Amino acid sequence: MKRRSLMKATALIMSLGMASGAAFAQDDEKVTIGVSIPSATHGFMGGLNWHAQDTINRLGEQYPNIEFVLSTAGDAAKQVNDIEDMMATRNIDGLVVLPFESEPLTAPVAAVKDAGKFVTVVDRGLSQEGIEDLYVAGDNTAFGRVAGEYFRDNLEAGSKIVVLRGIPTTLDNERVEAFQAALEGSEVEILDMQHGNWNRDDAFTVMQDYLSKYPEIDAVWAADDDMAIGVLEAISAAGRDEEMWVIGGAGMKEIVQRIMDGDPQLPVNVTYPPALISSAIEMTALNFVSNAPMTGRFIIGSQLITPDNAENFFYPDSPF
């Protein structure tokens, strides 16, 4: 009995010693993680910037041995400079990067990888495969498909819809192709698809012209919540609120709020969470502080926000 407790005590001391030893090691091995993202030029990126900052503050408190370097860039060239600076002056151990454009960022990020750093690429892939250790992205195909399926299942045969597209990019093409594929075989007719450039004012203008052009529109796929705001305003100015509903995307808080309130004009929304940057930063940090394997591809699904689950997607503090 006595012996056992003695052993226990020894074990306790040993474990304490190990714990303090580990803590010591943590203090010793400072880890610096660089985070490079595009600057907040529109709603979605604003949300992404907010989530990045929020995650860095939280993780900084949780893991005092990890230091974060955050930089935001207005264009691809500036982002390349940022990454070079991080390598040269901050001696980063890991890099989380959301490439402004794929092509120009591929070589600089490959150079970071060649220097033996842990590289996490977010959302927009590089033009060459196999550079990054970890890839975290939203699912653009699912984003279009989930929306398309909702239109297919909730519109009667012969219904007419209009679509607003984003800025012409591969990302936009993937979404729209998946949307069309989901509608295939149904009797829902897409009247028109024009670019609203993920911008409220442009979407307002395009929707006004749709309303002049088509006497019958049953639903609108605005494909983005900023565009949805412009679209709703154009519809209400034309006094056709009763005629059609609108599906946006990405989960802006004002829109999620209206879904929670059961607005008949905004039945659902499809997520493309700007918080995906949080997943990426968190997983990169875990790579340095835990034994959990953190390499591979992590694709965040696009979910349907309905009045029932909207609360889970509501971030009142985020600017988006």
Added chain:
Amino acid sequence: MKKFDFHILGPLVALIALVILGALLNSAFLAPANITNVLARSAFIGIIAVGMTFVITAGGLDLSVGSMAAFLAGITIIAMNAALPEIGENWGTILIGMGVAILGGIIAGLVNGLLITQARIEPFIVTLGTMGIFRSLVTWLADGGTLSLEYGLRTLYRPVYYGGIGWITWPIIVFAIIAVLGEWTMRHSRFGRHVEAIGSNDRVARYSAIDVNRVKLLTYLLLGLLVGLATVLYVPRLGSASGSTGVLWELEAIAAVIIGGTALKGGRGRVWGTVIGVLILSLIDNILNLADLVSPYLNGAIQGVIIVLAVVLQREKRTADER
């Protein structure tokens, strides 16, 4: 008189051709609702472009107007939201917002103008700088997101964009008044003649006892005031401002001025031409949306071709006239 006709003829022909084309392509084009839409959405750029006509005619340039509009919209919304608890949901609060927009516009124009006339920096550089400053400020104020006007105030303020006298909404009325006043000022006032004199040769203007710096400063001040006025009309449309508000408005305004027959090097201003230029730009967008003529990817190319054509048409007429 004949000369005046020729200068205005090119853009006018282009405008009429566009209207006929639009009417042929889609019967909805000439519906009152569509005409209201096009005219009302031209009003922001139009009001700004009238001011820009004076700046360019005096040999200046202002690249900051788009960012300035976004910044003014931002501070207007912040001011109204802040005044709401004190003053309540009434027109008093909205008048404060309007005051902030107009006053802010005048101050912004004054800053541009003083830097150009007193610090003697090239207008291109000054306004390129303030363009970046205003754009960053609005993004910073909005925390990278969007500044939104409080819902009750929006409902109250909304009729300023959507309401009016029948089909003719307030933005159209204000645009028309500004256009008439602008044309009168350019043609018949001493200020207008001084602006043209400075633009054609500012040394001669100076020898003719014109206070060149004062007149130049006034053109930037006037433009700032008009940007403020455009903001007053813009805010009730969507009730929000963000970093992406008013992007490229400056180029649209400058393009409208040049299409309208004002010389980019200064000296000859055509306010009526500017109005036609603005309408041409809006109509191209509208027609491309109404008719599925080309892939939406090519919209920008079509716009470019029509802008260049409108100017070419006008240049040829002028050289023929001058010969």
